[in-house]
Amino acid sequence: MELKGNDSGRRHGSSPSVIVIGGGISGVAAACFLHNAYFKVLLLESRDRLGGRIHTDNSFGCPVDMGASWLHGVCNENPLAPLIRRLGLTLYRTSGDDSVLYDHDLESCMLFDMDGHQVPHKIVAEVGDVFKKILDETEKVRNENSNDISVLQAISIVLDRHPELRQEGVSHEVLQWYICRMEAWFSADADTISLKTWDQEQVLTGGHGLMVQGYHPVIEALSKDIDIRLNHRVKAITDGYNKVMVTLEDGRNFVADAAIITVPIGVLKANLIEFKPELPDWKLSAIADLGVGNENKIALRFDTVFWPNVELLGIVAPTSYACGYFLNLHKATGHQVLVYMAAGRLAYDVEKLSDKEAANFVMRQLKKMFPDAPEPVQYLVSRWGTDPDSLGCYSYDLVGKPTDIYDKLRAPLGNLFFGGEAVCMDDHQGSVHGAYSAGIIAAEDCCQHLIKRLGSVQLVSSREEILKSIVPLKISRM
């Protein structure tokens, strides 16, 4: 089947054609860019919805993001800021810059021990300072070792060298909770996170803002006017000399001048798409060498608010695996919803449970803090790790990761271009804005390639111009 544009022949008559594979933020951004540049574009998405790892669920009667929910970097440099401004979406800032808890401020947390006693804030703050010292000391360990080791191994070396930093009793449990928060940021266990690179990412300034109305409006805006085919699962991609043929699982074919691949790194790792000719070894090893983590959310809706008015409710425990925390959406959005977040091995273990069992597991945690907590009236459980359309949550650097991995991941091959969060430039992997930029860059590269190959086409982006208009970001803190 030859790709047909959905606009008039005048607009698309002699335009180059591109197939975008995957309808997450990266794919819709790439498709939007190409559409605005007067290319024929077709987006193929395997699920029955757009958004991918952005999934705003409305079954509670209010938006609940089961995938991404924060804009990391509430600042004008964030590539998504112009669109978020134009859409008038509200951000609820949960932390400023450089918080030891990443996207939360310490002041907005309340921690409890396993017996339901609140941990005094003074202890939480003091252990936070100790954790910062420990992390500072890991830099020395990094400098001494030419071989990469894990963050957890480095922490244990530091504690051996500085017994005064070791914590006992509840303070030890609070320290484990800080490690649990770090693991949640990378969506991976500390024994797999690279010491060499864990603090090398460029986090944008302006702190971290929750998308109060959910992330979906961003996807909706970018996908407007694009020719999108849902329930179209790509099984094979054949790059011939001048054309790319994309084959679906039902055997149908689509042909275009080029293709942009934005499926998750987990899908590429699992070889769920066959490439003809085969991907070269350097590309395959880059795909194999990048880590992919897991994080799951269990959202609970209650008919009454029985918890305190803080943003994060945490439970401390002797190991980071047994620690946990709930995001209080009521504070940010006014809806009576708590969202439990599990990362790394715990996230995979949660996926083995039925929805009911997962909700019960989380309720047991909640009841440790609030013994009289009522049962939730509704609950939702994500399973990003085993979902065949994601196979993981987002990428992170494994111990010993080669330095040129991202260049190799994003490098085009013939008429194939690669987008998606994992190939993002400037160390913004694993984020929505990083995935957005990766899609735009892949689309730009694809445009340049086709212009060179097929002759000049008009590269005017009228919608892009509108996005640049300066309206302040709407930030709330209720």
Ligand SMILES: Cc1cc2nc3c(=O)[nH]c(=O)nc-3n(C[C@H](O)[C@H](O)[C@H](O)COP(=O)(O)OP(=O)(O)OC[C@H]3O[C@@H](n4cnc5c(N)ncnc54)[C@H](O)[C@@H]3O)c2cc1C
């Ligand atoms: C639980 C969780 C919490 C997160 N929290 C945040 C956060 O707060 N802030 C933040 O910035 N980032 C967060 N992230 C990361 C962020 O969601 C991702 O980095 C980003 O959404 C990835 O976008 P993408 O377009 O690269 O990939 P995806 O959104 O995964 O899009 C890829 C698309 O490809 C489709 N696809 C897969 N296989 C095929 C196939 N064979 N054929 C056709 N289509 C296919 C998929 O269905 C999917 O729609 C979170 C992620 C998760 C899972």
